[in-house]
Amino acid sequence: MTTTDAPPEKRPKRRRVALSVLIWVTLAPGTLWLLGRAFGLERGPLITFFAGTPFVAAWTVIPFLGALAAKRWRAAVVAGLVAAGMGACVLPRAVPDLDKGPSDGVALRVLTLNTLYGEADPAQIVQLVRDNDVAVLAVQEFTPGGEAALKAAGIGQLLPYQQLSAATDAGGSGLYSRYPMLTQATRRNDGGFQQAFATIQPAGAVAVHVESVHPLAPVGPEMYPRWAADLREQPHAGGDGPLPILLGDFNATLDHEELRDLIDTGYRDAADAVGEGLTPTWPSFDGSSGLVTIDHVLVDERIGVRDLRVHTVRHSDHRAVLASLTIPTAG
Known part of the structure; x- marks a missing residue:
């Protein structure tokens, strides 16, 4: 009798590969979004979608934390850079400027x-x-x-x-x-x-x-x-x-x-x-x-x-x- 089940020693490796693929897949949207936001690439229907950039910025934290938890260090570095880049685009809006213009007038x-x-x-x-x-x-x-x-x-x-x-x-x-x-x-x-x-x-x-x-x-x-x-x-x-x-x-x-x-x-x-x-x-x-x-x-x-x-x-x-x-x- 034959079986198609993978040998036990191969199953953990497959799970590790699947987890790595999942992390990179979840990281890709934020990476592409950051490139579009940084270079002003919104065109056509993307114009409307780019209004949601703050929500995408919040999402980029998830693959970063996931990569850290899974000890996928290269993915974690990339995800960290993407999250930091999106944060730099969005978070300053929630912080008062040092220069708000003249106060006298x-x-x-x-x-x-x-x-x-x-x-x-x-x-x-x-x-x-x-x-x-x-x-x-x-x-x-x-x-x-x-x-x-x-x-x-x-x-x-x-x-x-x-x-x-x-x-x-x-x-x-x-x-x-x-x-x-x-x-x-x-x-x-x-x-x-x-x-x-x-x-x-x-x-x-x-x-x-x-x-x-x-x-x-x-x-x-x-x-x-x-x-x-x-x-x-x-x-x-x-x-x-x-x-x-x-x-x-x-x-x-x-x-x-x-x-x-x-x-x-x-x-x-x-x-x-x-x-x-x-x-x-x-x-x-x-x-x-x-x-x-x-x-x-x-x-x-x-x-x-x-x-x-x-x-x-x-x-x-x-x-x-x-x-x-x-x-x-x-x-």
């Missing part, structure tokens, strides 16, 4: 919210403005119904100066300000969404350019290049004019090269500056905190960041982002 609080086709609770928005002494409110997915609801809730009494471009689809945009708008207009980005903008000058401060930002979401092949174009065409920082403040739904995280390139023109991300860069803003339903951070306040590096808080708003799938800034004094 004129205080300015700004609030941004994607209102989900104007459905976000207008009374809660107005309450956030009132309770937090907000001087500038930016809204996206701003509809005629949303405009009417905010007006009825009393937004005009708090922020009387306005640049409003409501639309019946997701492309509407609005800006509300406590201070007069020295210039104001709305532009339509490559993705077809409107972006309201204005120049304001808080009392005693230099003039600032504020813009309600809303690039197209990268959710299909025809949208990928337009999403990238929308981010590339945002106003750059560092010029001689009014200091720019971009606030809104960027449909991008700090793991997207296009957004990092925009920041590198001379912005600081307010959430990243104060150690809140991993606080998620979308999708938020029924009080949930969300999964990814796509709503941002970007400020010219000559503007200081004091604080940032995120608030859940009823009937919106985005959370509101409230930033406390310091604007340089005039003169």
Whole structure:
């Protein structure tokens, strides 16, 4: 009689080989992800997936610990380097920067919210403005119904100066300000969404350019290049004019090269500056905190960041982002 069973002495060897293969297989996704993140290789559908980089970074600890436990030292070295690399990409967002910009100047609080086709609770928005002494409110997915609801809730009494471009689809945009708008207009980005903008000058401060930002979401092949174009065409920082403040739904995280390139023109991300860069803003339903951070306040590096808080708003799938800034004094 014959048998196909392996000799007993070969079985442990097979198990060791299988375990080694398993460790390397679990290590491969994180390794490839790190290479893509480091070299800005997100393309096509990968654009959406790269928003989940913090979750992949957490995963890379598992093959590292597994390799250590199994005493697969070469795999452990590679896994350790991958975990460290992913950590270097992600973890600084949870640590306040030493340089948050100037601390002396004129205080300015700004609030941004994607209102989900104007459905976000207008009374809660107005309450956030009132309770937090907000001087500038930016809204996206701003509809005629949303405009009417905010007006009825009393937004005009708090922020009387306005640049409003409501639309019946997701492309509407609005800006509300406590201070007069020295210039104001709305532009339509490559993705077809409107972006309201204005120049304001808080009392005693230099003039600032504020813009309600809303690039197209990268959710299909025809949208990928337009999403990238929308981010590339945002106003750059560092010029001689009014200091720019971009606030809104960027449909991008700090793991997207296009957004990092925009920041590198001379912005600081307010959430990243104060150690809140991993606080998620979308999708938020029924009080949930969300999964990814796509709503941002970007400020010219000559503007200081004091604080940032995120608030859940009823009937919106985005959370509101409230930033406390310091604007340089005039003169």
